[in-house]
Amino acid sequence: MGDRHMGVTGSLEPCADQDYPDCGVRHLLDRLGDRWTVLVLAELSAGTRRFRELQRALPGISQRMLTLTVRRLERDGFVERTVYPSVPAQVTYELTARGGSLTRQVRHLVDWSAEHKDDLTASRREYDARRRNA
């Protein structure tokens, strides 16, 4: 049983037994599962942005949450933060090559999702109707 579990998760979850925060795909899915990360990646895929520009492009994000989101992306090497020694200091954010690569991966999932959106909605409606009548 232990072996089979290793086998299955070995392909889809390369490090299920290690520390949660460093756990490859788990870590990545956690990031993508948070509301803002994907939106920040999307905005940066259109070009370099200053902090204020990001904030304006993402209505509803708090300053604290945006700071946290870009800091995590920077820590993972997806985003590069540049500080220009002006007064006041100007800070810009842009995707690294790795960040661009991740964004393209996410886009595949988004395309898949768009393609299947109506089917999913139909399935959910059917399922709910069946349960109401059960």
Add this chain to the structure above:
Amino acid sequence: MGDRHMGVTGSLEPCADQDYPDCGVRHLLDRLGDRWTVLVLAELSAGTRRFRELQRALPGISQRMLTLTVRRLERDGFVERTVYPSVPAQVTYELTARGGSLTRQVRHLVDWSAEHKDDLTASRREYDARRRNA
């Protein structure tokens, strides 16, 4: 500004303005971001499973959480649940064609993650060292 936001999220977040639970990619990323969904998909990609078999394959999952996870996957049309009229009733779960398609998508992300795992770890280590010294 509103237009630009629509433009960017139009590509990566097809329905950011609609109800959260039905919101295409957001909904999907939420599912994938939860600890168990990806593991259940992985286990079912190896073949049909009974409830007990799934439970044994996913050490640490509670009965309630597994019930919830497979129910959501069933509701989205990713998993088909079959009840055999035996005593006690036997229930099996298997991936639908759509579930198989999603699992292949997830696998791409997992492969990407495995490929970049060491780079990410290195980036995080560097970032933390820089902040310690700042």
